Amino acid sequence: MKRQSIVNSKVLVVGGAGFIGSHLVDKLIAEGANQVLIIDNLFIGKRENLNQALKKGAILYVDDAENQEALGYILEKYDIDIVFNCATKPLNYSFINPSNTYMTNVLVLKNLLELQRKKVFDTLCHFSSSEAYGSAQYQPMDEEHPLVPHTPYAAGKASADLLLQSYVSMFELDAFLIRPFNNYGPRQNFEGSLAGVIPLTIKKILEKQAPEIHGAGKQTRDFIYVEDTVDIALKIFPIISPGECVNITTDQQLSIENVVKTIVNVMNYKGEVLKMPYRKADVLSHRGSVKKLQNMIGQYDKKPFKDGITETVNWIKDMS
Numbered sequence: 001m002k003r004q005s006i007v008n009s010k011v012l013v014v015g016g017a018g019f020i021g022s023h024l025v026d027k028l029i030a031e032g033a034n035q036v037l038i039i040d041n042l043f044i045g046k047r048e049n050l051n052q053a054l055k056k057g058a059i060l061y062v063d064d065a066e067n068q069e070a071l072g073y074i075l076e077k078y079d080i081d082i083v084f085n086c087a088t089k090p091l092n093y094s095f096i097n098p099s100n101t102y103m104t105n106v107l108v109l110k111n112l113l114e115l116q117r118k119k120v121f122d123t124l125c126h127f128s129s130s131e132a133y134g135s136a137q138y139q140p141m142d143e144e145h146p147l148v149p150h151t152p153y154a155a156g157k158a159s160a161d162l163l164l165q166s167y168v169s170m171f172e173l174d175a176f177l178i179r180p181f182n183n184y185g186p187r188q189n190f191e192g193s194l195a196g197v198i199p200l201t202i203k204k205i206l207e208k209q210a211p212e213i214h215g216a217g218k219q220t221r222d223f224i225y226v227e228d229t230v231d232i233a234l235k236i237f238p239i240i241s242p243g244e245c246v247n248i249t250t251d252q253q254l255s256i257e258n259v260v261k262t263i264v265n266v267m268n269y270k271g272e273v274l275k276m277p278y279r280k281a282d283v284l285s286h287r288g289s290v291k292k293l294q295n296m297i298g299q300y301d302k303k304p305f306k307d308g309i310t311e312t313v314n315w316i317k318d319m320s
Ligand SMILES: NC(=O)c1ccc[n+]([C@@H]2O[C@H](COP(=O)([O-])OP(=O)(O)OC[C@H]3O[C@@H](n4cnc5c(N)ncnc54)[C@H](O)[C@@H]3O)[C@@H](O)[C@H]2O)c1
Pocket: 014, 015, 016, 017, 018, 019, 020, 021, 039, 040, 041, 042, 043, 044, 045, 046, 063, 064, 065, 066, 085, 086, 087, 088, 089, 090, 104, 108, 127, 128, 129, 130, 131, 157, 179, 180, 181, 182, 183, 184, 189
């Protein structure tokens, strides 16, 4: 199967005003997409994330992708070829509104698959998540690791993945999954209770509050810089087969304690770090296998963690 190239194509990024989606939009424009459309309900996403892209001709629709008519309208009006689905509600929103978090993860993809089945567009790249694996049953986790989600967010991600694979096998759609591990970098939400550990820690230090570690801080994650993720996603795009899934990870195992220490060092923070109770449903370990990714795209030089943290700190300072 020969897949259409990004160059000169018309692309829709669902959830494209968010963290990863907005970097993807910038990258698609830089790679020579003919037209980039974005649909985002701005639940977490921000118009400012698209400032550069909108100046370069990208078009933003503020609308809900859970509404199939809204999606269908844009896809048909602009004769879209390729869709990237980055829409989601944050993992932490699972604690507040579990059913809505689950439903967003499933419904948006269900709508896209239905439209693709009706041949409204050609290719679908769906962003899965390492959260779908749950706690590691073996390490490093390859793409064959069972899906044992621990949160409604993760259950929604795992359900969506299975739905996509079932549509590919029944209807022969050109749809595939990329499964990133934890991302960090500029434009990650740093406000309120939905923020992730890196932006939250940076923000607290900037506001002269003590940063926090939940539990012993020994829980580990692979952290990958957001621009590396979108770069890898576009390298995979021409070569991944329909129905296939590939991890996007750097095999860089970092404990939360280490992450907080790096931020403390970069920001030259001298105060205390608070120990908070362990959070239920926090997975203890998340080390992804990079083997399949390396077989596909070769060795990849990721951004060093300290450099990525420095860029993230500078961005949050600018935005605060
Ligand atoms: N950030 C990470 O560490 C990470 C890790 C693994 C996988 N992922 C996956 O990557 C994708 C992008 O994640 P992100 O970190 O950029 O999240 P994000 O929350 O920053 O972006 C998601 C975007 O979707 C939008 N959205 C939510 N509901 C919507 C709806 N009903 N209609 C239209 N837009 C809607 C939000 O406003 C937001 O802009 C998601 O699929 C996520 O599961 C993220």
